[in-house]
Amino acid sequence: MESMLGYFAVFLARVADMTLATVRTLMVVRGRKFMAAAIGFAEVLIYVVALKFVLETLNDIPSLISYALGFAAGNAVGLWVEERLALGYYVMQVITTRDASALAAKLRQQGFGVTVFACEGHEGCYYQLRVVFERKRLDELEKTVYGWDPKAFVTVTDTRIIRGGHFYRKAK
Numbered sequence: 001m002e003s004m005l006g007y008f009a010v011f012l013a014r015v016a017d018m019t020l021a022t023v024r025t026l027m028v029v030r031g032r033k034f035m036a037a038a039i040g041f042a043e044v045l046i047y048v049v050a051l052k053f054v055l056e057t058l059n060d061i062p063s064l065i066s067y068a069l070g071f072a073a074g075n076a077v078g079l080w081v082e083e084r085l086a087l088g089y090y091v092m093q094v095i096t097t098r099d100a101s102a103l104a105a106k107l108r109q110q111g112f113g114v115t116v117f118a119c120e121g122h123e124g125c126y127y128q129l130r131v132v133f134e135r136k137r138l139d140e141l142e143k144t145v146y147g148w149d150p151k152a153f154v155t156v157t158d159t160r161i162i163r164g165g166h167f168y169r170k171a172k
Contacts, residue, residue, distance in 0.1 A: 018074020100127035
């Protein structure tokens with residue numbers, strides 16, 4: 001029974017430290033230095049404790065398996081946590097053949113900052129809308145865009161730095 005608790009503790013420790021590692025890596029990519037450093041501190045403490053147990057029981061296969069399973073599960077949990085936090089910003093580019101002024105007005109009413117461009121593509125004239133927004137609002141923005149033009153060509157990219165312009169918060 002005691003060894004089962006040890007295996008479970010190693011598993012949970014690896015889930016915790018890999019969750020933190022995943023979130024820390026994403027904080028580094030987003031340029032959040034201090035948050036990444038704080039998360040890294042906790043991550044390493046947990047990692048060393050789990051590693052100590054596994055190294056003491058290196059010839060114990062269940063110990064190694066619980067360590068590896070915790071690693072794998074921690075990656076999945078870390079991505080899930082990061083998706084829920086949805087920190088940072090995206091840029092959505094919408095290309096449509098429809099006159100984009102109505103969509104731009106609707107998005108602005110919802111609190112999105114929108115820039116509209118006239119452009120030319122393979123089949124003629126198009127409109128391009130560029131929207132910078134908080135990641136938490138992706139579903140809301142997609143519903144609005146595809147509700148307005150189900151055939152719109154949409155790309156979404158991650159962005160790290162925003163300076164200047166008119167950046168709106170969600171309308172209340």
